[in-house]
Amino acid sequence: MADGMSTMSWQARHACLAVASAIASFTAQASTSPATDPVAPTGRWEANTNGNASTPPMGWNSWNAFRTEVDEDKVMGAARVLVDSGLARLGYIHVNLDDGWWQKRRAGDGRLQIRTGIFPSAATGGPDGTSFKPFTDRLHAMGLKAGIYTDIGRNACSQAYDLHSPNLPAGTAAEREVGLDGHVAQDIDLYFRQWGFDYIKIDACGLADFVPGSALVKQHDYRALAPLIERGSINRTDIGAVRRRYEEVAAALKATRPDNGYTLSICAWGMANVRTWGKDVGNLWRTSADITPSWTSMLHNFDSAAKRALYAGPGHWNDPDILHIGHGAFDAAHPVEVRAHFSLWAMINAPLLVSYDLRNGPASLLAVLGNAEVVGLNQDKAGHQGVVAYDSDDAQIIVKTLGDGQRKAVALFNRGASPAPVTLLARHMKLSPGAPVTLRDLWSKESATFTGEKAFVLAPHETLVFEATGRRQLANGVYLSEIPGAINVATDGTRQPQPDPTIHRMIDPWSNTRSGGSRPQYAGWGGAQADATPFGQALQVAGQGFDSGIGILANSRLQVKNDGHHALLMASVGVDDSTEDTRQPLRFHVYGDGRLLAESPPLVFGAGAHRLQADIRGVKVIELVVRGSRSGNAGLAVATWGDARLLRHADDGT
Numbered sequence: 247m248a249d250g251m252s253t254m255s256w257q258a259r260h261a262c263l264a265v266a267s268a269i270a271s272f273t274a275q276a277s278t279s280p281a282t283d284p285v286a287p288t289g290r291w292e293a294n295t296n297g298n299a300s301t302p303p304m305g306w307n308s309w310n311a312f313r314t315e316v317d318e319d320k321v322m323g324a325a326r327v328l329v330d331s332g333l334a335r336l337g338y339i340h341v342n343l344d345d346g347w348w349q350k351r352r353a354g355d356g357r358l359q360i361r362t363g364i365f366p367s368a369a370t371g372g373p374d375g376t377s378f379k380p381f382t383d384r385l386h387a388m389g390l391k392a393g394i395y396t397d398i399g400r401n402a403c404s405q406a407y408d409l410h411s412p413n414l415p416a417g418t419a420a421e422r423e424v425g426l427d428g429h430v431a432q433d434i435d436l437y438f439r440q441w442g443f444d445y446i447k448i449d450a451c452g453l454a455d456f457v458p459g460s461a462l463v464k465q466h467d468y469r470a471l472a473p474l475i476e477r478g479s480i481n482r483t484d485i486g487a488v489r490r491r492y493e494e495v496a497a498a499l500k501a502t503r504p505d506n507g508y509t510l511s512i513c514a515w516g517m518a519n520v521r522t523w524g525k526d527v528g529n530l531w532r533t534s535a536d537i538t539p540s541w542t543s544m545l546h547n548f549d550s551a552a553k554r555a556l557y558a559g560p561g562h563w564n565d566p567d568i569l570h571i572g573h574g575a576f577d578a579a580h581p582v583e584v585r586a587h588f589s590l591w592a593m594i595n596a597p598l599l600v601s602y603d604l605r606n607g608p609a610s611l612l613a614v615l616g617n618a619e620v621v622g623l624n625q626d627k628a629g630h631q632g633v634v635a636y637d638s639d640d641a642q643i644i645v646k647t648l649g650d651g652q653r654k655a656v657a658l659f660n661r662g663a664s665p666a667p668v669t670l671l672a673r674h675m676k677l678s679p680g681a682p683v684t685l686r687d688l689w690s691k692e693s694a695t696f697t698g699e700k701a702f703v704l705a706p707h708e709t710l711v712f713e714a715t716g717r718r719q720l721a722n723g724v725y726l727s728e729i730p731g732a733i734n735v736a737t738d739g740t741r742q743p744q745p746d747p748t749i750h751r752m753i754d755p756w757s758n759t760r761s762g763g764s765r766p767q768y769a770g771w772g773g774a775q776a777d778a779t780p781f782g783q784a785l786q787v788a789g790q791g792f793d794s795g796i797g798i799l800a801n802s803r804l805q806v807k808n809d810g811h812h813a814l815l816m817a818s819v820g821v822d823d824s825t826e827d828t829r830q831p832l833r834f835h836v837y838g839d840g841r842l843l844a845e846s847p848p849l850v851f852g853a854g855a856h857r858l859q860a861d862i863r864g865v866k867v868i869e870l871v872v873r874g875s876r877s878g879n880a881g882l883a884v885a886t887w888g889d890a891r892l893l894r895h896a897d898d899g900t
């Protein structure tokens with residue numbers, strides 16, 4: 247504490263006395279055993295590494311193009327265009343069937359039957375009845391991968407929302423139960439071992455919409471399921487039960503394809519706190535409701551993933567939904583919006599799944615999808631999602647670290663319908679303000695150089711994307727907020743999942759204004775953030791601001807992969823000035839492969855940032871733990887890992 251005392255204000259001294267007993271109590275908690283303590287270090291990387299998604303999945307999905315009116319010709323047509331246009335060579339290799347493919351679950355043995363009227367090659371006959379093997383064989387022969395769709399409950403979304411579809415499952419109530427409920431091992435074996443699929447998208451309407459006593463259940467003779475997901479209420483959602491169902495599928499996939507030859511796409515639309523745990527279970531997880539082809543829906547879906555950089559990385563990606571390029575506000579008549587939508591998805595490491603009728607699309611759209619440099623940002627192996635470096639409702643600046651940190655990509659995004667003046671600072675990119683910065687425009691391919699700052703005026707809805715090179719602010723290392731793909735938020739410190747109020751609230755495309763308003767709906771508010779506090783404030787400790795750092799709540803544990811080159815971790819840590827609880831002292835601990843390397847004394851609100859330094863030579867997994875009081879009555883305490891950075895040489899810190 248001595249460190250901070252000298253700069254302490256009178257309010258802080260007062261608070262310090264008031265918290266003396268709390269310090270004693272949480273010092274005792276620090277020794278809690280790993281089995282019961284979620285912040286105890288494990289020394290083992292905990293984010294999901296199973297499955298096949300080292301970079302965000304790319305390809306085509308049938309839903310936005312055809313909804314349930316999908317058929318074999320349409321899918322094969324899309325596959326052919328992916329190959330013939332060269333898009334497959336760029337990485338667009340997944341061809342994913344969505345809802346509409348099924349006929350029924352066969353009585354007796356429960357084997358799923360395919361709607362052969364629209365998938366003629368599936369009419370293989372014999373004891374199995376139908377099979378997708380000829381279909382997946384054809385895709386594989388084209389060098390592509392095949393994806394299928396199901397639901398985690400008994401019934402699928404079309405059975406609640408597309409009641410006029412000609413392609414709904416048919417038969418008795420039991421035969422129409424085409425979802426995974428009660429059939430996980432059987433269906434996963436069928437899809438992956440027998441039929442040869444490589445990718446599965448698992449929807450969740452079966453857990454949300456077939457409510458006992460509802461008109462839907464009565465009129466359509468479905469077996470009701472007391473909902474585990476209530477869309478409007480996180481407190482009435484059984485988060486644990488939803489998660490366990492997806493975990494059961496993940497285990498079945500691993501058992502069926504021990505070589506990791508599968509991709510698991512969790513489609514719970516940002517509900518059930520999936521934005522927090524999706525990374526531990528699947529390869530991608532939807533962060534919001536379905537995208538529609540309107541600008542504000544795109545904003546909404548983008549926002550649901552854009553501040554979640556610390557939750558994504560190689561093997562696990564935020565999914566703001568398939569692209570709506572080719573339709574409505576993103577058709578060929580709107581080239582500015584098409585480039586914006588595509589650039590934004592690329593910058594935040596969203597899956598690039600195209601979903602229009604590729605057979606009949608204009609060449610101009612293929613040219614956008616085929617921009618190899620923009621695709622390259624998305625597919626950069628290091629997997630660092632772009633971080634919001636400047637934030638407002640009008641315009642944003644998003645910066646993405648490429649590879650080992652020597653190159654950056656930056657997007658300037660005009661969210662609004664008027665021209666927006668945007669000044670880009672070298673500092674936004676963590677580049678030196680005194681050295682020249684070269685920007686290469688990845689759409690126009692023009693280059694320009696500036697020093698310090700450069701002014702732009704963005705057209706309405708325009709997004710500019712550049713690759714940037716300059717002198718890095720940190721010559722001998724990286725800030726942790728530059729490498730979110732190497733970070734896993736093992737425990738974020740939230741006590742109660744809270745809906746995120748910062749996501750653009752569009753007029754709901756389905757209910758329009760038939761309610762009191764568009765409400766925050768996706769839990770995750772208060773999760774860890776790069777270069778911001780968990781509640782989106784600038785990082786600041788006792789009046790000292792930090793452009794770089796990690797903001798997180800107390801009682802949290804972050805994991806950082808050390809790539810082996812780094813020798814030293816340094817950070818200036820303390821209670822953030824925006825903290826809700828100004829009375830709670832916090833302690834910051836650094837562990838290396840489970841061993842304590844460094845820790846702070848108890849730090850109180852108002853105390854100056856404490857300088858922490860840890861020798862991390864040879865360490866594989868660094869863990870950054872903040873401990874505070876666990877009293878349920880205390881407010882939330884906000885902790886700042888200011889300027890947290892990894893340095894290459896042990897003597898860089900002195």
Ligand code: GLA
Pocket residue numbers: 309344345402403404449513515535536
């Ligand atoms: C849900 C999903 C969509 C799509 C449809 C199919 O709405 O979120 O992506 O799969 O179901 O019915």
